[in-house]
Amino acid sequence: MSTETDQANVPDFTVDATEYEVGQDNVQPFGLDIHNPVFPISATLIVAFTVLVLVFPGASEDFFGWLRPWLTSTFDWVFMSAANIFVLFCLFLVLSPWGKIRLGGADAKPDFSYIGWFAMLFAAGMGIGLMFFGVLEPVYHFQNPPFGIDPENVAAAQAAAMAGTIYHWGLHPWAIYAVVALTLAFFSFNNGLPLTIRSAFFPILGDRVWGWPGHAIDTLAVFATLFGLATSLGYGAQQASAGLDYLFGIPATETTRVVLIIAITAVALLSVMAGLEAGVKRLSEINMLLAALLLGFVIFTGPTLAVATGFFANAGAYFQNVLPLSNFVGREDTDFMHGWTTFYWAWWISWSPFVGMFIARVSRGRTIREFIICVLLIPTAVSILWMTAFGGTAVWQIINLGTESVAEVVAAYVPELSLFVMLETLPLTAITSFIGITLVIVFFVTSSDSGSLVIDTITAGGKTDAPVIQRIFWCTFEGLVAIALLLGGGLASLQAAAIATGFPFAIVLLVMCWGLFKALRVDPQMAR
Amino acid sequence: MYQTIAVPVDLEHIDRLPKALRTAVDLAKHYGATVHYVGATTETPSPIAHNPSEYQAKLEAFAKSEGEQHGVDTKAKMIVSLDMTIDLDKQLRQAFEDIGADLVVMASHIPGIKDHLFSSNAGWIANHSSISVFIVR
Numbered sequence: 001m002s003t004e005t006d007q008a009n010v011p012d013f014t015v016d017a018t019e020y021e022v023g024q025d026n027v028q029p030f031g032l033d034i035h036n037p038v039f040p041i042s043a044t045l046i047v048a049f050t051v052l053v054l055v056f057p058g059a060s061e062d063f064f065g066w067l068r069p070w071l072t073s074t075f076d077w078v079f080m081s082a083a084n085i086f087v088l089f090c091l092f093l094v095l096s097p098w099g100k101i102r103l104g105g106a107d108a109k110p111d112f113s114y115i116g117w118f119a120m121l122f123a124a125g126m127g128i129g130l131m132f133f134g135v136l137e138p139v140y141h142f143q144n145p146p147f148g149i150d151p152e153n154v155a156a157a158q159a160a161a162m163a164g165t166i167y168h169w170g171l172h173p174w175a176i177y178a179v180v181a182l183t184l185a186f187f188s189f190n191n192g193l194p195l196t197i198r199s200a201f202f203p204i205l206g207d208r209v210w211g212w213p214g215h216a217i218d219t220l221a222v223f224a225t226l227f228g229l230a231t232s233l234g235y236g237a238q239q240a241s242a243g244l245d246y247l248f249g250i251p252a253t254e255t256t257r258v259v260l261i262i263a264i265t266a267v268a269l270l271s272v273m274a275g276l277e278a279g280v281k282r283l284s285e286i287n288m289l290l291a292a293l294l295l296g297f298v299i300f301t302g303p304t305l306a307v308a309t310g311f312f313a314n315a316g317a318y319f320q321n322v323l324p325l326s327n328f329v330g331r332e333d334t335d336f337m338h339g340w341t342t343f344y345w346a347w348w349i350s351w352s353p354f355v356g357m358f359i360a361r362v363s364r365g366r367t368i369r370e371f372i373i374c375v376l377l378i379p380t381a382v383s384i385l386w387m388t389a390f391g392g393t394a395v396w397q398i399i400n401l402g403t404e405s406v407a408e409v410v411a412a413y414v415p416e417l418s419l420f421v422m423l424e425t426l427p428l429t430a431i432t433s434f435i436g437i438t439l440v441i442v443f444f445v446t447s448s449d450s451g452s453l454v455i456d457t458i459t460a461g462g463k464t465d466a467p468v469i470q471r472i473f474w475c476t477f478e479g480l481v482a483i484a485l486l487l488g489g490g491l492a493s494l495q496a497a498a499i500a501t502g503f504p505f506a507i508v509l510l511v512m513c514w515g516l517f518k519a520l521r522v523d524p525q526m527a528r
Numbered sequence: 529m530y531q532t533i534a535v536p537v538d539l540e541h542i543d544r545l546p547k548a549l550r551t552a553v554d555l556a557k558h559y560g561a562t563v564h565y566v567g568a569t570t571e572t573p574s575p576i577a578h579n580p581s582e583y584q585a586k587l588e589a590f591a592k593s594e595g596e597q598h599g600v601d602t603k604a605k606m607i608v609s610l611d612m613t614i615d616l617d618k619q620l621r622q623a624f625e626d627i628g629a630d631l632v633v634m635a636s637h638i639p640g641i642k643d644h645l646f647s648s649n650a651g652w653i654a655n656h657s658s659i660s661v662f663i664v665r
Binding site: 467 | 570571575615
């Protein structure tokens with residue numbers, strides 16, 4: 001067979017294989033540049049759902065309150081198999097020869113330093129959760145261990161608690177983000193397709209992806225992202241105001257919460273208007289610096305030796321237990337599996353279009369191997385350290401010092417206070433709590449600004465240079481939805497609705513892996 | 529009086545820039561200057577190019593054809609922008625300084641979707657750069 005025939009037989013998943021041009025479906029009313037119909041449908045759908053939930057609060061809470069747990073329990077096997085597949089797929093990519101493929105072409109140079117890049121990865125997708133669950137989750141699992149372990153069996157409960165927590169914050173969630181980010185970055189930077197979720201489906205659906213199947217995927221991504229951000233902003237305002245009340249006696253009223261949402265949205269607006277480098281990146285770096293300060297402080301003023309040895313012990317416990325934790329057959333600890341694991345998987349997956357697309361945007365110039373190591377393995381190591389320092393310290397205090405305050409807060413399930421109660425057991429509480437509450441608020445800002453950029457890009461058909469008014473619109477819209485839901489009730493139902501999108505997206509992500517696999521097989525960089 | 533004339537161009541809407549382009553080549557002929565066409569692209573695929581190298585090729589082809597058509601020396605200068613919506617003004621100014629431009633000829637108003645960019649660009653550059661700016665309305 002000649003080389004020419006070989007080349008003619010190679011399937012092409014690049015932009016050369018389609019007539020589609022970026023932005024061809026865009027319309028320009030009033031000087032805007034928006035995708036028709038993704039922008040109008042998404043905006044209308046979001047308003048409609050918000051109104052629906054405000055008008056029928058009971059019925060919508062009943063429905064979504066039923067739907068989300070029903071999905072994560074009935075389809076536990078889908079979530080758990082999907083997450084396992086994502087981890088294996090990523091590990092396979094690191095080891096495969098495709099690891100050397102560079103995003104943006106063989107000559108592309110990274111736009112951001114490792115520090116800046118890494119700060120944005122954390123700030124967009126996970127930071128806020130680490131603040132709320134860092135203390136709560138390990139202590140909760142210590143009190144209610146997975147695998148039916150008796151909580152009286154302290155050593156076993158401690159190991160299982162740390163392993164279970166790290167499992168929810170380690171390889172699996174980051175693999176979910178990595179799959180989406182890598183796929184979008186590859187199809188956009190290497191294959192020339194628009195930077196939007198639907199492009200990942202081009203190898204499967206062909207040109208149909210530019211029609212209604214693609215509109216549906218992109219709209220669902222906008223829906224999940226906006227409601228995911230708006231509801232966590234609403235809850236975050238409640239939690240931050242509870243923290244302010246606890247720490248400084250500022251009354252936790254609705255006014256305080258609305259002011260918090262307005263303040264967070266205002267800073268996020270300034271950040272998106274300052275741009276990716278001067279705004280979003282700089283804020284993420286400040287954020288990471290503060291988080292590192294707090295982490296360092298907890299390690300050095302807390303049981304330093306216990307944290308140091310705990311890091312390795314917990315990493316060991318994680319790797320020992322990751323297989324039984326990932327198994328969904330014949331599990332008896334369904335409270336743990338459905339209440340935590342599949343809930344988390346749905347949550348991470350519903351955030352993945354947003355976080356994945358944001359990571360994709362800032363990852364040009366990295367090789368696939370470098371990408372997976374930095375998006376999967378290093379964040380997992382950081383999660384292990386964070387959970388060890390915060391949760392591990394809290395558990396250590398309970399076991400060795402008999403500290404009751406944290407245990408009581410966790411038993412009463414008050415996530416917003418668990419961190420501050422733990423910080424109270426360490427010196428300089430006033431300073432650390434202040435850093436803590438600042439971090440919580442800044443993490444919300446860094447999610448809000450990057451989320452607005454992502455929604456703006458999706459609703460502009462993958463164009464990243466749409467008029468600035470559009471990102472201002474999405475950022476403000478998110479704040480307004482959060483305020484409406486906070487005041488009218490409906491945070492719970494729409495958060496459940498946003499997390500419920502994790503189910504269709506689990507399937508979407510699996511298809512993405514397949515599409516990426518197909519496209520990598522014929523990537524020209526491998527022919528060099 | 530002028531040796532290096534910079535002309536920011538939007539390749540996507542080049543048909544809307546005839547006056548600025550014409551002004552630039554006429555001035556270049558008069559002063560014997562070189563015209564540098566400065567174009568900005570995003571890293572992500574855009575309607576005009578799927579990646580920066582494709583954009584570079586298009587910009588160079590444009591500069592070459594303008595040069596041949598009008599008999600002036602032309603060059604192409606590409607800006608790759610991470611966040612063009614926000615960073616374009618400053619990146620343009622930097623590009624003008626990099627090529628050592630002593631005159632910028634730019635359109636102040638391009639009807640259509642790039643209004644928000646170029647309408648303010650010309651004013652911003654005139655305010656924030658020490659280079660002479662010829663704003664074509």
